[in-house]
Amino acid sequence: MANPFRKNSGWSQFASVFVISVVMMIIDSRTTLLNGPRNILSVALSPIQSLASIPSAIGRYFTSSLSAEPDLQISYDNLRNEYFKLKSESLLLRTLQDENRDLRALLAASERLKEKITLAELLDVNLDRDNHRVSVGLGISDGVYIGQAVIDDQGVIGQVTEVMPFSSIIVLITDPGHALPVQVERNGLRTVVHGTGSVSLLRVPFLNQNSDIVVGDVLISSGMGGRFPNGYPVATVTDVKVVEDEAFIRVTADPIAKLDRSNHVLLLSRQAQTDAERRVEELIAEPN
Amino acid sequence: MSSMPSSGRSSVGSLAFAVSVSAFIALVLTVVQLPNWLFYFWPDWIAIVVAYWALVAPRRVGPFIGFIIGTLLEVLFVRKFGVLGLGLATVAFIVNSTSQQLRALSIWQQMISIGVFIAIFKLLTGWLSGLVAGFTITPEYWYSIFGTVLIWPFAYILLEELRRAMRIR
Structure with a gap:
């Protein structure tokens, strides 16, 4: 019953x-x-x-902030060395920038847009296997917009997918649903990298057997699609496997950015720049 | 939620508490940082928890509870609404309607059945998130079925302990 x-x-x-x-x-x-x-x-x-998130935060605490004094000394020295190296490189960069601008002017090419960079702190990391998202403490009130590219000091991290008043959500390049147009730095070969759901593995599909790609190649963002500005490092190729009967070769790559280790990320905004440019143009136009 | 004929006087409150505690532990286990080799085989803890409670308390933990847990997860993981809810409701429903047979099975047969249910769950949620969120199913997507099947007996024993400690019949 x-x-x-x-x-x-x-x-x-x-x-x-x-x-x-x-x-x-x-x-x-x-x-x-x-x-x-x-x-x-x-x-x-x-x-x-x-x-x-407490248990994983404890794990991170023990691995990161519980370091001994000698280690701190070493990392301080490393940072100092790096600082001087970068500083000397940036001296050279300025002359290169001028030279580049002159050359572009000679070619009558449009000047490369300069991205505005905003520093954001990670609030929360959700590395669920099928969904790689992090949230940062900047939102609508800070001018964050959907589709904004996110990098760290090493390479591309991902893009903003959702903006809330005081925080926003970033999808990482390793998310299984994410694809990013790239090119091989060595020869300009254009392709796409797909996320796989693992933080240290990206897949590079649809390359045929005679594509010129080898282990160790650096993939940089190609600027196709308009989301990511070109030239930022994305990944290094870790494995190229040719399987006889398959139309495409199997290429895997390792992200360059510290996807699961950085506490701060940089948001690149082009919109702010174009707004500023528009304002400059208006200012120029006004006197006439 | 309606009157239960044969079960004891154990309050719905302690069951709700036990379900929430185990769901919370499952949530912690889901977001924990993992080494690479373990990553894809990491079990679907939430599905295990829902399957367990739907198995031992089929009259009280059903599709509706599965749906609630799934919706909360969708909020926490910022997923599209409805996918996980429907997936977990389906798990709860299948386990509910086969609970009598499942309890009579040996542990090996039970593991295989759980594997089949989890496969249905993953197929459904993977396919639906492909429809609503552009998710693509990779070969690695299926590996966690093995992890779930292997962990099932141990999870079952631990959850039995919890149930006994909470005096839920």
Whole structure:
């Protein structure tokens, strides 16, 4: 007597949940109506989130900040050396920049846009296997916008996918749903890198057997697609495997940026620059 | 939620507490940092927890609870709404409707069944997130089924301990 009733209620419960889920999926993928409830819920759940990140935070604390004095001395020396090296390089860079500008002027090419860089601190890291997201403490109020490229001091990290009032969410280049147009630094061969869900593995698909790519090649962003400015290092090729019967070769690469280790990231904004340029143009136009 | 004929007087409160505690531990285990070799085989802890409670308390933990847990996860992991909710509701529903048979099975047969359920769960959620969020299923996506199957007996024993400690029948 109880059994059919239970089965019946199970079915009806499942059917109603099914309908609710499908409706939510459609609404959430087509509109932004559910972002409000999501933000409210995420504020309500933030204690859970911070509690859940305690164990990994403890692990990070023990590996990073519990270092002995000699280590600190060594890292200080390294930083000092690096500082002087970079400083001397930047001296050279200025003359190169001038030279480059003159050459571009000679060729009548448009000047390369200079990106405005904003420093942001990571609030939270969510490296769920199928979803690589980090959130940073800058939001709408700081002029962050969707699609903004994010780098660290070594290379490309990802792009902004969601902007909230005081924080924003960045999808990493290793997210399984992320693809980034790149080119090989050595010869300019253009291709795409896909994330795999592992923090240290990227896949470079659709290269045929006679593509000129070898282990150790550096992949830099190509600027195609307009999201990422060109020339930023993305990954180094770690493995090139030719399988006889396959149309494409299997190429894997390792991200250059410290995806799971950096505490600060840099947001590159072009919009701010173009706004500024527009203002400059307006200023120039006004007297006439 | 309706009256339960044969089960004891154990309060819904302690069950809710046990479910939330185990779901929280599963959440912590999901976001923990992992070495590379373990990464893809790391079990789907949340699905294990939902499957366990749907198995031992089929009258009270069903698709609806699975849906709630899934929706909370979608908020925490910033996923599209509905996918994980439906996936976990499906797991709860399948386990619910086969709970009597599952409990009669030996541990090996139970592991295989759980593997099949998790595969259905992963197929469904992977396919749906492909539809709504452009997720692509990689070969590595399926590896966690093995991890889940292997960890199932141990997770089962630990959750049994929790259930006994909370005096849930």
